[in-house]
Amino acid sequence: MSKLKENKTKYVILGFLNHEKMSGYDIKQRVDNSIKMFWPVRYGQIYPTLKKLEQDGMINHCKSTYEFGPERKIYEITKTGQAELKKWLKKPIIKEDMRYEILVKLFFTGSGEKKDIIKNILDFKNRYQEQLSKLQYLSQNLESVLGEHEDHQYFYLTAQFGIKTYHSYIEWAEQAIKFLEEKKGDESNG
Amino acid sequence: MSKLKENKTKYVILGFLNHEKMSGYDIKQRVDNSIKMFWPVRYGQIYPTLKKLEQDGMINHCKSTYEFGPERKIYEITKTGQAELKKWLKKPIIKEDMRYEILVKLFFTGSGEKKDIIKNILDFKNRYQEQLSKLQYLSQNLESVLGEHEDHQYFYLTAQFGIKTYHSYIEWAEQAIKFLEEKKGDESNG
């Protein structure tokens, strides 16, 4: 009778609200400035989840007291919500589910054309080179404030994860392209 | 008016059927022995997708002619299906969507306990060390048959991707644990 699929995005919301109360719009901004790369969240998910979290007594809301700007609902985490967040943080992760479309295409390239996968791998490499630059910049900034707050350590480590894996993506892409181009003449249909 | 979400698993099915005709059960076995790590597929997805692909004229089926064993439906790809597969292989990939639950937990560990995330990172590392061994074994086998068939090159490159990224996962995990344990005494609540 366990849940069919666990909503993990709700913990993202609880996580941000545990730091300070804010609106759904604010949460979206925070996500985009931090965990977006490994956990994107959209409005279409945030607002319904906020609604459900409130029904479940995890959060409460009140009207914004700001004089200016459109009205906002400011959400606040409850004791129940905090307990739920902490319970989740304690729980072991069974498995990550990763899906790499590029690898599926590569796997089936025998049914297609070599030049197309080379192009796709090149795009892949460029995409992650861009992401890597951003992460390296972020990482440097975090490094200089590491001692200021415990949280910075955790943010820093997530950035390190990205840097390391993106490096290996790029390295793989370069080697794969080289490998494919070397072998290009080997087939009759080259 | 474009599709809300593209079904990519159908290309997995078309991809396998383009090599040879087989049953839904066979496809599941193939997936588990090859692309499972970067594109898992379950029966609950295979059978309905086969049904839909047949309705769309991408594949046909006939009864198995084997004398023994339960009856099977043997599916065969059509010209339309082949064209569809090739069209997809030509198409550029816009973005991968990756979700790392472990990074979300790490990011919010300030609301939890350091020992819990360390445990989770350790599990993460062990998981990928196991996967890495399997991949290295597979990679060696593929290396020895690289010249035999063009396809082996592509399978080989997908394995290389796994080896590289899993290596970086493991390296990151080790460094992260070390980093967290070094800083353990820094906080008052250590």
Add this chain to the structure above:
DNA sequence: GAAAGCATGTAAACCGTTACATGATTGG
């Protein structure tokens, strides 16, 4: 003859995306 596995499939639930919709506010 019972248990394990082969082989097929359906139904329900849920997550997440996309598109759509609204209205207020700020800046030019």
Add this chain to the structure above:
DNA sequence: CCAATCATGTAACGGTTTACATGCTTTC
């Protein structure tokens, strides 16, 4: 005043997972 942005939300859809269901076959 018009456009952009702030801020909130809903509806529809589709992908995927899980659980359930069936019946046959092989093995012990």
